[in-house]
Amino acid sequence: MNDDYNLKGKVAVVGVGETTYYKHGQSPDPEFVLVLKAIIAACEDAGISPKEIDGFCSYSNDRNDPPRLANALGIPELRYSNMQWTSGGGGAAAAVQNASGAIMAGSANVVVAYRGLAQGQFGRFGRSGGSRPVSGPAAYTLPYGMMSAAQMYAMRTTRFMHEHGVGREAMRAIAMTCYHHAQNNPRAVMNGKTLDAETYDSSRWITEPYRLFDCCLENDGAAAMIITRTDRAKDLAKPLALVLGAQQSGGHRSGATAENVTDYVTSSFKPAVKHLYEQADITATDIDVVQSYENFTGGVVMSLIEHGLCTYENADEILTFDNLRADGGKLPLNTSGGNLAECYMHGLGLQIEAVRQVRGESCNQVPDVKVALANAGPMVAVASTALYGTEETA
């Protein structure tokens, strides 16, 4: 797919930044200030002024809208703003995709993809119930105690394990890997807290088949990525991290949830992966390091299968702690600690970690990374997935 209608290599991530990551409710700053600080940090990383930003992209109905942000940052021209609607953090790679699209279209020159969350200020993310009217779609879910994403995706994972007979061992390995990687990451909320198999196995059930350590954290913080044209990126401070491809992924009636989605046993990535690899002109074997969004570990197993990194038959054999660790594993996974052990910044931290791996800046650096994958939001109605690469991969 080498034609004008392909962003491969034409845009680059030139700056990444985040605030301190806090446990939920512990941020001393309001959410809006967290977002501003993350954007300023990403600009410092890129070596540009925040006033150069002329476009904003976010997802999951982020509360911090571009006109307010542009005002607070003194931005002279707000040329572009964009919101990807989806549940959870399924839009993290989509925000990068939309930012890239804006640059390709000539709609903006420097776009920031961002996400902020202060649960102490605005309440717990993903929680349903409370005083919501039991009307519309809620009439068919709320009265049954369907209060959390964990329950919805527990049922999907149960069905996956029933149909394919794999996943239990891999889920434990994924959780242990994330905690292992967090120990080298000073940003990680779980830095200093290790997880062994016994601790995992004896942790409490939340909703079967998910134990405590299968579930993502809940945090306060913000993260941001600065995206611009590749010709401009070459003049900036950091090694090139090109966007090789980025896709959103929604299948037939994937928004149906209880309303009978056609393909239920899926991480939601089946429609996008073929487009992603075609766009980047790679295969799964070209990927050197993987950041795979863990809302829950079961979704990661399905995501890796659907990205072609293992199969339904060998998932438990391939997805082992020894294979997934950055220090010597064949399929290094979630090298920052991810949503389980670094921070649940709705997956934007995983996109940032993919960029750091391409730059050679990760705290768990995999040797000779050329291509890094970062996906977002398994099992949601619309997921997204992106590939980043070094200059030689374009």
Next chain:
Amino acid sequence: MTLPAKAAEPNSENLQFFEGAEQGRLVLPRCTACGFVIWFPREICPECGSQDVDWFEASGSGSIYSCTVTRRIPGSWGKATPFVLAYVELDEGPRVMTNIVDCDPEQVAIGDRVEAVFEEATDRDGNPGPPLLRFRPAEAQ
């Protein structure tokens, strides 16, 4: 134990379903053009787009498509744990989110046959509303 039972607020797209529930009957919409049984209840077929839809009484029988035993949850449902949240695949086709009641949560599994029960439900002011569709293990034949 008895699970919380919050009544839904019917509207024009699902009135027949909730009126059926008042009578202990499972009433569902079916597309007259292509025969697709529609869930959530709505007079627009997601398969063929027809708005020519009839309502019929379903058997109330089905089997468990997937389920989870919820053991930790914040809020008022915390007192009801462990409870079974499930998708039941009705014999007529649709999968509906529900609870499996009158059961041992440890014994509930994919494939189990279940039958509909309608349980009393109240709105936020404590007034009775449309009964809630739940399922229990089917009587052994």
